[in-house]
Amino acid sequence: MTSSYQQQLDAKVERISAQFAEFNPPALEVFESPENYYRMRAEFRIWHTEDDLFYAMFERDADNNKKVIRIDEFPVADKSINALMPKLLSAFKADSLLGARLFEVHFLATLKGEMLVSLIYHRHLDESWEPAAKALAEQLNIKLIGRSRGKKFVVSDEYVVEELQVFDTKYQYQQIESSFTQPNAEVCQKMLEWACTAATQSDKDLLELYCGNGNFTLPLSTKFRRVLATELAKSSVYAAQWNIEKNNIDNIQVARLSAEEFTQAYNGEREFRRLQEANIDLTSYEFDTVFVDPPRAGIDDATLKLLQRFERILYISCNPDTLYDNLQTLSQTHKITKFAMFDQFPYTHHVESGVLLEKI
Template sequence: MTSSYQQQLDAKIERIQTQFSEFNPPSLEVFASPEQHFRMRAEFRIWHTDDEMFYAMFERDADQQKKVIRIDEFPIADQNINTLMPILLTELKSNEVLAKRLFEVHFLATLKGEILVTLVYRAPLNEAWETSAKQLAEQLNIKIVGRSRGQKLVLSDEFVIEELQVFERKFQYKQIESSFTQPNAQVCQKMLEWACNAAESSEKDLLELYCGNGNFTLPLSLKFNRVLATELAKSSVYAAQWNIQENQIDNIQVARLSAEEFTQAYNGEREFRRLQEAEIDIQSYQFDSVFVDPPRAGIDDDTLKLLQGFNHIIYISCNPDTLHDNLKTLLQTHKIVKFAMFDQFPYTHHIESGVLLEKI
């Protein structure tokens, strides 16, 4: 590792160890990132001048004024994104239809080399744009989606298929344009393996809250009799169901519920037609373990109370502060037996962490 990356990683390790020391956790397992070409997503503004057009990002100066930073290469992004960036820009510049009122360019790549490009405009997209964009997509062997206010044009697919390896098995994931996916695929694979190691093989069932597109659901399903996964976003539920079928896994059901709604259903406080329509009987499950990967806000109080009834809790967190706060409740009934940090976002202050909790 270079000294600059090691220094920022060491700073994150020290921060996490200091913040959580009051809980006396076991030794921290640290999963580093590649130093370059680790981001599978990148988004840029397109900056227009009288005689030039280039990728741009912004930073604030000492007076908090936005300063335009020209981007000719982006080493933290996937190598295929870096290779495509100048080629795509040259083609866009040479085509007045594609260049006019172009506002942003978004890249979504996979470890297998597939790339989807979203072109965002400040003007409506017409037939001429669609014709030119299709030609460009074929020429560069990429997928293109066009967006403007209230308009979205999908030329072929609005998704890429990622392949992540977990131990000896490869899993296929549909990743939909503009939907959340893990940005650092190589660290994501380490997270999946850590979660699977944390989950002891069980003849009972797993509850997963906030399942997204099934990123963790698929490999974890191999450790349990059945899995009930919950997710509220329709696009993520659709992707998760596609991923389950594509990977030929038959012991997962996905319920379109928020964590709060699941808690209400599980406690018998509310009935949901969505569960009936999906033929999901929550009471038929014999839950022993729960996996949670909540948003930055953490877990609500009612759901925390629900989790306290499970023997095993695997908690992946994108916000150490809310994890720390949630643990104040969960450690009333559980103890930490595994503690990990995943450097999903090198060169930023963001930290992804994980704990395995067992009932006292």
């Protein structure tokens, strides 16, 4: 491990340990990232000059003006993205159907080896673009999407299938273009193993809020009799259902509800046709654990009160500040018995945290 990576990791550990000291957590478990080639997603602007084009990013100078930074390699991103970048650039330069007024390129890679590339244009795309794009996709063995205002052309699929290993089991995940997925796959596998270890084995049921595409849902299902997972975004619900079927799991139901809506349904304040259509009977569940992985804004007050009713709360957080705020409420009824930090985003201030809370 290089000293620069160790220094930034140590600084995060010190910051998180100090921030949460008042809750008297156990020793912080720290999960490192690879130092390079760890990010499975990357987005670049395409910068056009009179006789050239290249990948670009931007930074602000001392006067807050944008400065164009040419990107020829990007060691933050997975090796497969770095290998593909120059090949795509050559194709853009060689064929105006592919390169003319190309604005952005988005990469989505997988540990399994699949690659999806989205090309965003500032010109009208028509059917003449498709043959060139299809030939490029076949040549480079990638999936390709073209976008312009009001148009979307999909060459083969608009998703990749990732494979994540949790202990001795491999899980297949459909990851859809523009939908959220954990960007650091190596650290994601560590997060999944930590969550499964924290959950322990139960003969009761798990409630999961904000389930996304089922990233945590699938491996956690091995620890419980049944799982009810909730998610509002339709594309994520469809991906979660695809993943459940693909992995031959039969003890998970997915409800298309927000956390706030589930709280209302569970408290008997509202009835939702979406539950009836999915043949979900809330009264048939006996939850002893709830798992949450909320957005950066954290959890609303009504849902926090709901969480306080369960024996165990597993909380994965992408924002230590909102986790800290939420713990002001949850620590009234629960204590932290496991505490973890996952370095999903090396060399940035961002931190993913995990806590297991058990009823006092």
